Amino acid sequence: MLPSPGLIFQSVLDGVFLGFLYSLIALGLSLVFGVMGIINFAHGDFIMLGSYLVWILANGLRSDPSFMSLATVPLFFVIGAAIYMTIIRPVLGKEPLIQIAVTVGIGYVLQNFALMMFRAEPRAVQTTYLNLYLNLGVVSIHLAKLISAFLSLLIVLGVHYLLTKTWVGLAIRATAYDREVASLMGINVGKIFLLVFSLGIGLTGLAASLWMTFGQADPYIGSSFGLLTWVIIALGGLGGVSGLIASSLIVGIIQSLTMTLVSPTVSLAIPYVVFIMVLWFRPQGLFGKV
Amino acid sequence: MNPRNVITVILPALTVALIGTTIPFLVGFNQYYVLLALQSVIMASIALAWNIIGGYAGQLDLASFAYVGLGGILATMLMTEYNVTPWLGMFLGAGVSAALAFTIGFPLFRFGIKGVWYALSTAALVVILHEASIMFLGPFDYYIPFVEGWYYLRFRTWENLYYFSLVVLAFVISLNLYISRSKIGYYLKAIREDEVAAEAVGIDVRKYKLLALVTYASILGFIGYLYIVSQRTFSYNTFSGPQSVYVAIVGIVGGLGSVSGVFSAALILKIVEEYLRGFLGGVLPGLHLLLFGSLLIIVGILRPGGLSSLTDALTKKIRVRIQRWYS
Amino acid sequence: MSNAVVLEVSGLSKRFGGIVALNNVSLKITKREIVGIIGPNGAGKTTLVNCVTGIYRPDSGKVFFLGEDITGKPPHLIALKGVARTWQKIRPFYNMSVIEAVTAGALLRTKDVLKAREEATEVLEFVGFPKSKFEMLGRNITLIEHKLVDLARAIATKPKLLFIDEVVAGLRPHEVDVIADVVRRVNREMGITLGVIEHVMRFVMSISDRIVVLHEGRLLTQGTPAEVARDPLVVEAYLGTKPV
Numbered sequence: 001m002l003p004s005p006g007l008i009f010q011s012v013l014d015g016v017f018l019g020f021l022y023s024l025i026a027l028g029l030s031l032v033f034g035v036m037g038i039i040n041f042a043h044g045d046f047i048m049l050g051s052y053l054v055w056i057l058a059n060g061l062r063s064d065p066s067f068m069s070l071a072t073v074p075l076f077f078v079i080g081a082a083i084y085m086t087i088i089r090p091v092l093g094k095e096p097l098i099q100i101a102v103t104v105g106i107g108y109v110l111q112n113f114a115l116m117m118f119r120a121e122p123r124a125v126q127t128t129y130l131n132l133y134l135n136l137g138v139v140s141i142h143l144a145k146l147i148s149a150f151l152s153l154l155i156v157l158g159v160h161y162l163l164t165k166t167w168v169g170l171a172i173r174a175t176a177y178d179r180e181v182a183s184l185m186g187i188n189v190g191k192i193f194l195l196v197f198s199l200g201i202g203l204t205g206l207a208a209s210l211w212m213t214f215g216q217a218d219p220y221i222g223s224s225f226g227l228l229t230w231v232i233i234a235l236g237g238l239g240g241v242s243g244l245i246a247s248s249l250i251v252g253i254i255q256s257l258t259m260t261l262v263s264p265t266v267s268l269a270i271p272y273v274v275f276i277m278v279l280w281f282r283p284q285g286l287f288g289k290v
Numbered sequence: 291m292n293p294r295n296v297i298t299v300i301l302p303a304l305t306v307a308l309i310g311t312t313i314p315f316l317v318g319f320n321q322y323y324v325l326l327a328l329q330s331v332i333m334a335s336i337a338l339a340w341n342i343i344g345g346y347a348g349q350l351d352l353a354s355f356a357y358v359g360l361g362g363i364l365a366t367m368l369m370t371e372y373n374v375t376p377w378l379g380m381f382l383g384a385g386v387s388a389a390l391a392f393t394i395g396f397p398l399f400r401f402g403i404k405g406v407w408y409a410l411s412t413a414a415l416v417v418i419l420h421e422a423s424i425m426f427l428g429p430f431d432y433y434i435p436f437v438e439g440w441y442y443l444r445f446r447t448w449e450n451l452y453y454f455s456l457v458v459l460a461f462v463i464s465l466n467l468y469i470s471r472s473k474i475g476y477y478l479k480a481i482r483e484d485e486v487a488a489e490a491v492g493i494d495v496r497k498y499k500l501l502a503l504v505t506y507a508s509i510l511g512f513i514g515y516l517y518i519v520s521q522r523t524f525s526y527n528t529f530s531g532p533q534s535v536y537v538a539i540v541g542i543v544g545g546l547g548s549v550s551g552v553f554s555a556a557l558i559l560k561i562v563e564e565y566l567r568g569f570l571g572g573v574l575p576g577l578h579l580l581l582f583g584s585l586l587i588i589v590g591i592l593r594p595g596g597l598s599s600l601t602d603a604l605t606k607k608i609r610v611r612i613q614r615w616y617s
Numbered sequence: 618m619s620n621a622v623v624l625e626v627s628g629l630s631k632r633f634g635g636i637v638a639l640n641n642v643s644l645k646i647t648k649r650e651i652v653g654i655i656g657p658n659g660a661g662k663t664t665l666v667n668c669v670t671g672i673y674r675p676d677s678g679k680v681f682f683l684g685e686d687i688t689g690k691p692p693h694l695i696a697l698k699g700v701a702r703t704w705q706k707i708r709p710f711y712n713m714s715v716i717e718a719v720t721a722g723a724l725l726r727t728k729d730v731l732k733a734r735e736e737a738t739e740v741l742e743f744v745g746f747p748k749s750k751f752e753m754l755g756r757n758i759t760l761i762e763h764k765l766v767d768l769a770r771a772i773a774t775k776p777k778l779l780f781i782d783e784v785v786a787g788l789r790p791h792e793v794d795v796i797a798d799v800v801r802r803v804n805r806e807m808g809i810t811l812g813v814i815e816h817v818m819r820f821v822m823s824i825s826d827r828i829v830v831l832h833e834g835r836l837l838t839q840g841t842p843a844e845v846a847r848d849p850l851v852v853e854a855y856l857g858t859k860p861v
Contacts, residue, residue, distance in 0.1 A: 039406040090591045096405040097350045101542050102590035104352075104535055108583030111532070112576035223531055227417060230410050269421035272414035279411055280397040473724045473733075480721040483710035483755075490670060491774050492696035492725035546712070 003261060006138040011260040012253055013139055019252025020149035023156050023245045025207045025225060026232040028200035030244060031159075033233065035176040035196045038088060039100045042107035044226025046201055049110050050076060050208025051217035052118055058125040058212065065125045065212035066147070072205030080201025084194050092193075107222065114219040122216040130213050148210035153245075155206065159199075160241040172196060224268070231275040295471055298609060303463040306553070310456045314449045324448040326564055328520050331455045332513060334556035337540040338462045338549065339509035344538060345547035346475055347502040348482025349404065353412035354537040356419050357387040357507040359528040362514020363423075366524060369442060370435060376443045376515045387511025388504045395503040399496045404485070413531060420529040431525045434518070444519060455516055462509060466549045478502055479547065536579070539586045545598025550605045555597050621648045622684075623778050623810045624669065624700075629678035631664055638664040639675070640834040646778065651804050651811045653825030653842070655818070657855055660831040662814045663705060666780045670702050671695040682778070696725065701776035705783040705814070707763045711756040715746065715766050718755060722773035733773075740769045743807075744799050761792045765799070772803060779803070780812040785820050793817070797824055822846065830854065 029043045053075075054068040087106065091099050130144035163169035174182040175192045183189045215221075228251065236247035251271050259267035310331065317323035336354060343351045361383025368374035368382065398411055437444055445451060469475040477498045480488040485495050518524045544555030563578040624646040631639040639661045646652050654662050667673040669680050671692035680688045687695055710718040719737035720730065727733050741751060746765045750758060758766070764784055771779055781800060785793045801824055804811050815821035821828070821842075828845040830837040832854040838845065845851055 033406075039409075041409075087587055087591065094590075095348075097344075097348055097542075097546070098590050100350050100406060100409055101538065102587050104538065105583045105586035105590065108532070108535055108539070108586070109580050112579040112583060115576035116580065224417075227410070227413055230406075231414070234407065234410070263425075265421045265424045269418045272418050275414055276394075276411055276418075279403055279407060280401060472730060473728050476717065476721045476724055476730065476733075479713050479717070480710060483713060483718075484708045486672070486692075487704065487708035487710070487770075488721070489692040490672075490696060490702055491722040491770060492693050493721070494691075494693045 007260060008257070010139045011256045013141070014145065015253035015256030016249055017142075017145040017149040017252070018256060019249035020152040020156075020245075021207065021210055022228065022232055022252055023248035024152035024203060024210070026229045026236070026244055026248055027156050027159060027241075028203035028207075029229050030233050030236075031172075031196050032200040035172055036088075036092070036193050038092070038197070039096065039103065040200070041100060041103040041226060042110060042222075043200070043204065043229060044224065045107040045110040045222030046076065046079075046204040047208045047211065047225050048114060048217065048219065048222030050205045051212050051215070051221065052114060052123070054209045054212040055123050055125055055217050064129045065209050066130065066151075067209075068212075069206045069209040072209050073202050074205075076205030077198045077202035080198035081194060083201065084197040088197060089190075089193075107226065111219050111222055114222075118217075118219065120219060122218040124216045125212050142214060144213040148213055151210060152207075155203070156241060156245065159203075168195070228271060231271050234275055235278055299464050299467040299471065302467060302549075302605075303460040306463060307456045307460040310459070311453060314452065319447070319449065321448055324452055325520065326560070328448050328452040328455055330557050330560040331452065331459050332517050332520055333537075333540070333560055334553050335455070335459045335462045335513055336510060336517070337537055337544065337552050337556045338459075338466050339506050339513070340537050340541045341466055341544075341547065341549070341552050342469060342478075342509075343502045343506040344541045345545075345552065346469060346478035346482065347499055348478075348546070349499065349503070350409040350538060351412050351503070351506070352409055352531070352534045352538055353415045354510055355528065355530045355534045356412075356416045357391065357510035358514045358517050359419060359423070359524075359530075360390060360514065361387040361511025362516075362518040363427075363524055363528060364511075365515035366432075366434060366518050369437075370432075375441050377441075380512050380515050383514050384508040384512040387514070388508035391503045391507030392500065395500050399499050399503075413534075416529055416531045416534055420526055420531070423526040423529055427526050429526065431523050433523050443515070448520075451516065451519060455520075458513060458516065463549060463553070465505075465509075470547065470549070474498065474501065482546075532579075536582070539582055543582075543585055543589050543597060545602070548598030548602055550601035551598030554601050558597075622646070623648050623650075623682070624812075625681040626665070626669065627679050627681075629665070629668055629680065630676050631661075631668055631673055632676055637834050639668065641678070642831070642834070642836050643678075644829055644836060644839070646810060646812060648810055649804065649808060651800075651813060651824055651826050653821040653828040654812055654814045654831065655816070655821055655828060655845075656831035656837070658816075659833070661834040662831055663782060664834075665831070666702060666782055666812070666814060669695075670700055670780065696774055696776075699775070699777035700780070701771040701774050701778070702780040703764075703767045703771050703782055703784060705786065707760070707767055709755040709763050709766065712754060714752050714754055715741070715758065715762075716751040718766055719769045719773050722770040723775075725774045737769070737773055740773045741766075743802070744769045744772070745795070761788055761795070764788070764796065768799065768803075772807070772809070776809060778810045778812065780814065782814045783816055784813075785815070785817050793820055796820075800824055 025047060029040060032038050032040050050072050053072055054065045057068045057071060058065045083106070087102060091102050130147055132143040134141040134143060163172060171182070171187045172192055174185065174187060175189055179189055232244070232247045232251050235250065236243040254270055254274065255267045258270045313327050314324050336358065340351065340354055343349050364386055365376050365379030365383040368379040369376055394411070394415060398408065403411060438446060443451065443454065469478070477488070477493050480491070480493055481495050481498060489495050518528065540555050540559060541552055544552030559582060566578040622645050627643045629639055629642045630637070642661070642665060654665065656662055664673065668675045671690050674689045679686060682698055682700060685698070687698060716734065716737055719741055720733045723733035723736040723740070724730070738751070742748065744765045746762065746769060750762065768784065785796055788796065797820055800811065800813065803809050813821055813825060825842055827839065828842050829839040830845060830851050837854055838848050838850055840848070
């Protein structure tokens with residue numbers, strides 16, 4: 001039995017929307033990894049934490065989750081700065097295993113904190129203004145997904161502009177390219193690291209509020225977001241913003257298609273199968289430079 | 291190996307096993323405590339198996355429960371479906387886990403995957419098996435039908451399984467000590483410290499990493515059945531990401547490559563877990579894991595030596611004394 | 618046999634993107650020789666060693682060791698054949714003790730750990746590493762001690778040919794003299810053929826039998842230290858880029 005073309009088209013469309021949100025999530029992680037060489041395994045868990053925060057705020061204020069980004073982004077920016085100062089900075093020069101282990105520890109703490117506070121039930125926001133469907137004949141567009149995809153793309157391009165066209169962006173890229181030379185040129189590498197890490201975590205606050213316009217919070221979404229974003233970075237290489245968006249869309253579409261055509265279970269596993277294959281055959285990523 | 295080395299490899303393992311056998315008597319065969327001891331011994335064995343790939347070879351492997359689950363579920367289902375004795379099933383489980391590790395490890399090491407990408411690939415492996423097993427097992431918990439006797443390695447009370455697990459633990463401890471004193475151990479540690487420099491002194495990095503990975507996986511595949519029996523149940527959730535991370539936490543908090551450190555960490559964390567569960571379990575279910583995560587962060591920041599900084603000094607003292615007796 | 622060719626490199630080239638790091642370099646090293654390989658920054662000295670020891674695969678050209686083609690073989694096999702090296706930027710084993718690190722090198726020729734440890738002790742004593750620090754972790758020793766351990770680790774593999782890559786960089790003058798003495802003894806007493814990659818002229822001129830000069834990836838000239846020092850091409854290559 002073949003699925004109808006409409007169903008496939010709908011599924012691809014949903015995958016594209018999801019993909020843009022993924023690109024926003026992956027952006028923060030790739031910045032932190034690319035500039036600082038820090039391997040953050042807790043990235044997804046910050047989104048999880050943010051989702052719960054948005055859930056509490058949006059339900060309390062009876063308002064739309066997307067507005068909560070006004071609170072979550074600055075808050076997470078500050079949390080990011082605090083974590084950088086206390087946990088990340090001390091392990092900057094240490095061996096990769098210790099660096100990864102420390103962020104695995106952060107993720108584990110956040111996950112179990114959520115489990116302790118909220119139990120394992122999924123939670124969704126009740127009030128959303130965006131829970132509307134635009135019916136276009138063959139497909140219907142979920143407004144919340146459309147808006148979150150649009151906003152994600154806007155922010156990704158905005159950060160790209162910041163990196164390529166401003167003085168701060170130049171300093172960040174110089175630091176990523178060569179720390180020692182950058183500091184010789186008078187760039188305060190410590191401050192750049194602080195900024196980049198805070199920005200990376202701040203962006204998860206935004207991603208969380210966009211996610212909650214249509215998704216649910218539960219303690220384990222963090223690890224699946226986290227792994228998925230690493231898969232995206234592996235596929236995209238650490239090249240540029242176009243590779244990042246392209247691989248986010250690929251992952252989103254693959255996931256959405258397998259969810260529709262095969263089963264939700266398979267859709268959770270399939271990106272990782274692709275990931276391992278890519279690592280085997282093209283370790284520099286699908287879009288990375290050789 | 292010369293006789294003195296044999297002693298330093300076997301003696302600590304025997305001592306642990308002998309002290310271990312007294313525990314059921316000390317707690318008056320209270321089943322709660324014997325089960326606790328059994329679970330601690332199994333966790334210590336798993337963490338010490340991890341020590342081979344994580345501690346000696348320095349690869350942050352996050353897939354331990356992929357191998358525990360695969361080997362364990364295989365042995366358990368062979369028993370429940372075909373009445374195959376776990377004595378055979380456990381070896382088959384070890385073989386299948388080893389084969390999986392080889393299949394994953396060969397291309398990964400061939401293409402020089404290490405650091406974060408190795409950690410991710412192994413984390414991905416657990417997710418893949420978790421989702422794949424939902425397809426095969428369905429979303430159910432399986433309880434093992436009650437069978438009894440040495441043929442099934444299942445008993446009305448926990449003591450016999452506990453004694454059996456002590457033998458396994460003693461084996462894993464000796465294996466660790468043997469590795470650390472042999473060429474393999476020196477080579478794995480050199481790889482952990484610097485792969486490029488290791489290759490330049492003639493170490494076949496790929497071969498030795500693969501050897502460590504396959505050894506680790508086959509031990510876990512063997513232990514799988516014991517783990518499942520001690521948990522009384524299995525399901526797709528046996529392929530657990532968080533549990534795999536927990537194993538790495540024990541290995542790092544204990545101290546990379548330190549047998550006494552990892553062993554103590556496994557026991558202490560298990561006791562703390564039980565203690566907190568007893569007091570706060572109803573109120574704050576994830577608290578112990580939250581604390582262990584914090585502990586991992588603190589060890590990472592402050593002293594990468596972990597618990598071993600304490601235990602190594604002690605074991606060294608004991609070793610020097612023993613060596614004096616024999617010389 | 619004393620003139621037997623240990624290493625023969627013919628037409629070796631290696632490029633990275635648009636940069637030609639090695640351009641058609643050919644040279645020979647004969648038994649028991651100390652050959653200084655010099656040249657300004659970016660001349661291709663370390664690239665040459667990396668191509669010979671298997672870290673890089675050359676784009677074209679051949680490498681023969683004792684008459685056998687070893688081009689493109691993996692580093693561990695080349696080490697097994699008898700080519701060892703030290704590192705310009707030290708690559709220490711921070712969480713292993715000094716004796717353990719050198720033992721790891723000695724284990725290339727034996728399976729017996731105790732025997733390897735004895736050999737490691739001998740090698741460490743030979744290079745003059747302080748005996749009181751054998752059990753110290755790599756993270757706790759000084760720069761010159763790291764250089765000695767690095768050297769001992771390479772010698773412990775019992776090489777026939779050893780490349781020493783900018784060993785005196787960052788050392789104080791009296792430490793340079795210590796190292797120069799060790800390097801000479803490695804050659805004379807152990808009979809190991811040496812390729813000494815160097816930047817510091819005084820050091821390399823004093824210990825080498827023969828000097829090979831690389832410049833911008835090409836072999837500029839070769840000869841005795843005295844000949845090379847007088848060669849106008851060499852003077853120009855150095856002064857033309859930057860004085861040393």
